Amino acid sequence: MSLFWAVLGRFIQPAQVITTVFGAAVLLGTALLSSPLATTSGRPSDWITALFTATSAVCVNGLTIVDTSAHWSPFGEVVIAALIQVGGLGIMTLATVFTLLVSRRLGLRARLSAQAETRVLNGGDLRRVVGKVVVFNLSCEAVIATVLTLRFVVGYGESPGRGLYLGVFHAVSAFNNAGFALWPDSLVRFAADPWICLTVAVAVIVGGLGYPVVFELRRSWRRPKRWSLLTRITLAVTAVLLAGGTLVFLVTEWANPRTLGPLDGEAKLLTAFFTAVMPRSAGFNSVDIAQMHPSSWLVTELLMFVGGGSAGTAGGIKVTTLGLLTFIVWAELRGESQVNIGHRRLTEAAQRQAVSLTVLSAGLVALFSYILLVLTPHAPDKVLFEVVSAFGTAGLSVGVVSAVSPAAQTLLTLLMFVGRIGPLTLGSALALKERTRRYELPEEDVIVG
Amino acid sequence: MSLFWAVLGRFIQPAQVITTVFGAAVLLGTALLSSPLATTSGRPSDWITALFTATSAVCVNGLTIVDTSAHWSPFGEVVIAALIQVGGLGIMTLATVFTLLVSRRLGLRARLSAQAETRVLNGGDLRRVVGKVVVFNLSCEAVIATVLTLRFVVGYGESPGRGLYLGVFHAVSAFNNAGFALWPDSLVRFAADPWICLTVAVAVIVGGLGYPVVFELRRSWRRPKRWSLLTRITLAVTAVLLAGGTLVFLVTEWANPRTLGPLDGEAKLLTAFFTAVMPRSAGFNSVDIAQMHPSSWLVTELLMFVGGGSAGTAGGIKVTTLGLLTFIVWAELRGESQVNIGHRRLTEAAQRQAVSLTVLSAGLVALFSYILLVLTPHAPDKVLFEVVSAFGTAGLSVGVVSAVSPAAQTLLTLLMFVGRIGPLTLGSALALKERTRRYELPEEDVIVG
Ligand SMILES: [K+]
Ligand SMILES: [K+]
Numbered sequence A, B: 001m002s003l004f005w006a007v008l009g010r011f012i013q014p015a016q017v018i019t020t021v022f023g024a025a026v027l028l029g030t031a032l033l034s035s036p037l038a039t040t041s042g043r044p045s046d047w048i049t050a051l052f053t054a055t056s057a058v059c060v061n062g063l064t065i066v067d068t069s070a071h072w073s074p075f076g077e078v079v080i081a082a083l084i085q086v087g088g089l090g091i092m093t094l095a096t097v098f099t100l101l102v103s104r105r106l107g108l109r110a111r112l113s114a115q116a117e118t119r120v121l122n123g124g125d126l127r128r129v130v131g132k133v134v135v136f137n138l139s140c141e142a143v144i145a146t147v148l149t150l151r152f153v154v155g156y157g158e159s160p161g162r163g164l165y166l167g168v169f170h171a172v173s174a175f176n177n178a179g180f181a182l183w184p185d186s187l188v189r190f191a192a193d194p195w196i197c198l199t200v201a202v203a204v205i206v207g208g209l210g211y212p213v214v215f216e217l218r219r220s221w222r223r224p225k226r227w228s229l230l231t232r233i234t235l236a237v238t239a240v241l242l243a244g245g246t247l248v249f250l251v252t253e254w255a256n257p258r259t260l261g262p263l264d265g266e267a268k269l270l271t272a273f274f275t276a277v278m279p280r281s282a283g284f285n286s287v288d289i290a291q292m293h294p295s296s297w298l299v300t301e302l303l304m305f306v307g308g309g310s311a312g313t314a315g316g317i318k319v320t321t322l323g324l325l326t327f328i329v330w331a332e333l334r335g336e337s338q339v340n341i342g343h344r345r346l347t348e349a350a351q352r353q354a355v356s357l358t359v360l361s362a363g364l365v366a367l368f369s370y371i372l373l374v375l376t377p378h379a380p381d382k383v384l385f386e387v388v389s390a391f392g393t394a395g396l397s398v399g400v401v402s403a404v405s406p407a408a409q410t411l412l413t414l415l416m417f418v419g420r421i422g423p424l425t426l427g428s429a430l431a432l433k434e435r436t437r438r439y440e441l442p443e444e445d446v447i448v449g
Helices: A002-011 A014-033 A047-058 A074-110 A126-156 A160-175 A194-209 A211-219 A229-253 A265-277 A294-306 A319-333 A348-375 A380-391 A406-433 B002-011 B014-033 B047-058 B074-110 B126-156 B160-175 B194-209 B211-219 B229-253 B265-277 B294-306 B319-333 B348-375 B380-391 B406-433
Strands: A344-346 B344-346
Touching: A014 A047, A014 A074, A014 A406, A047 A074, A047 A406, A074 A126, A074 A160, A074 A406, A126 A160, A126 A194, A126 A211, A160 A194, A194 A211, A194 A229, A194 A265, A211 A229, A229 A265, A229 A294, A229 A319, A294 A319, A294 A348, A294 A380, A294 B348, A294 B380, A319 A344, A319 A348, A319 B348, A348 A380, A348 A406, A348 B294, A348 B319, A348 B348, A380 A406, A380 B294, A380 B380, B014 B047, B014 B074, B014 B406, B047 B074, B047 B406, B074 B126, B074 B160, B074 B406, B126 B160, B126 B194, B126 B211, B160 B194, B194 B211, B194 B229, B194 B265, B211 B229, B229 B265, B229 B294, B229 B319, B294 B319, B294 B348, B294 B380, B319 B344, B319 B348, B344 B348, B348 B380, B348 B406, B380 B406
Parallel strands: none
Antiparallel strands: none
């Protein structure tokens, strides 16, 4: 078997596989959404609307240039949901496969000295792991869809059929961190409804943690001391970002009459939490993002840039990357000659991957912001928000994306694509290409990107 | 002698020394500028005006909340020039001393294996090096002052006395990268005058390269192959940033009627070059920065964040840091297991220092931007510009700093101080605290910060 993995690892170029799969899905989606059947008006959409929406769905981004429920027919909506499912499941599956591939190859080389490498996701062969991912994904969606459907039927008087349709669509959209909603104001009308908001928030968090972490939690829930570095960093950074984000939004928007102001205390807390969860990177909103204070935008941008967990449905540079950077800085400030996290020494390779991913991502955001500032007349703060949202596959919008020219929309389409497949591609490609490794002490690798 | 260095290295904490020296200079400057003698009106300035201006001068920042020539009397202007000279020379001297200290201590430990470490600035003992720095600083300023004085007298009909006063003030302000000017519109009136603009630009570049680089260039001008890594990186990144910045400003502002538009072709080129030089980090301007296109602001912000060379008068994270990050990313993209630059392997310590400095700096800018967005009603893009300018000691302004409350101005004062002494302090403290180093191959260190 090890020969099989070695040969496979040599011939499969993750960048090519991922780009091809996602590119094909986008093209197919564009074709389907270009059909007159896909719109409520019965007239075919123009090419940029179809391309942008298909890319947004496949890349589980959620940015839209038309109102989803008004523009697209039920057929169009089903196509969008299917593209989200393919995109979300696709990225998870591919991420899992390449993670496995990386850990196998490392295992092959360093079996004697670094057993720890293979602790994450060593549960079986490729087919079994992909099967587990698919089953887990569909099971979670089923649970979420059930809760949402019940709430829509019982709480809002929808017919069972319509309730199920809404429940399934938003379950798929939430668990895959896509953020497409069938109401023009996203979920603003449910801002004070914990059944909807908490269900969606939990779906987003679980989907965005990433499979390696979720599976390890399921396997050894009661033994936190045996959790891998990846799981510990992901959970810690996630907790800090969610708590910090909630606090900031609560304080900043408390009295804003156009956001949290009109809500009562409990609903304020719920909405602030919801708003802190969504940048990682689902992109639903239960307040009007465009009406938030500019300081809240800045915080949202930072959260969107970071995104969620590795090898999940979330985008951004990933919480693991932020965690690694924090540990590098901390070790440096303490004058340590190595970066140690919880009795493990962080590999140089992981450090450099974290740095490279962050630098390249920041460069990409700066470059696209510059181009869009040149191309469009919109205010720089709004342009930056939209660019970070497109890059981080967050899908939150302050209104720029639907108001710019097709040229700018095409650029944002490209950025959504690169933002989605870039970090994973880069992470996998870098890890697989790594030419030599030295093993001196027990080390442990975490996935970057 | 080596015992002396070892003992000194153990007891001097760079952070304490630098903070104390600069804090004392700021307090003395504030006291002097609070005197009624220092203002044209004869009434004492309020505390924030005196504190802000003194900090801006000592930290060679150049941000102002009052018009320098209108508000301050000749006595006040002389105090400002003296503070600039003390601040500029102080940071260079301290940087040089600590650089020397670091290379000595390394030399002590690793004399047999890493002779390369001591190649930069190994020319003599402490007193001689500091003497060289002071002599070089004053000589350069004398040359610049002479050129400027001649131009003011011959080209603009100033009296010899007034011409000399203006020449010396702006020579000190330019070479120390301070950016204080005695005209309300900075150097806009000289936009098309190459005598003034090129002289100031050269002064800014030479002062901002940093002493280690300048001295090495003087010593081995004809033997580029023997230049240290520090010198090669500094020159290469400087050249790229200056050429790129000039090109961007030329293209973006070419037809802008409020910036380059009214100028002829040659003056356009001169002004674009001047505008590209000033963010690193002198802060004079020959066009109205507030009238530039937002995309030009973005580029200016990036240039200000990077700043100039290490151990010089420039601020920011330094071009060396940007260079190291670029090489780290490049090595990672190529799948190298080590970062090699020009037949040298970059130390892990230098890599981590570059990363730490950049992450902390970006965090500082984000934090201060957030606070100022909460405290002031100004547009986010302008706030960000001003924060980056204060952090990078650039001193360019789009008008926010003079329009905000004393509380916000106090925060910006703090940021100017931290932005000036932070990178050097951090760099020195990190390098001196470094506990263990391994030497496997010939390595070479560069200064970060
Ligand atoms: K999304
Ligand atoms: K300056």
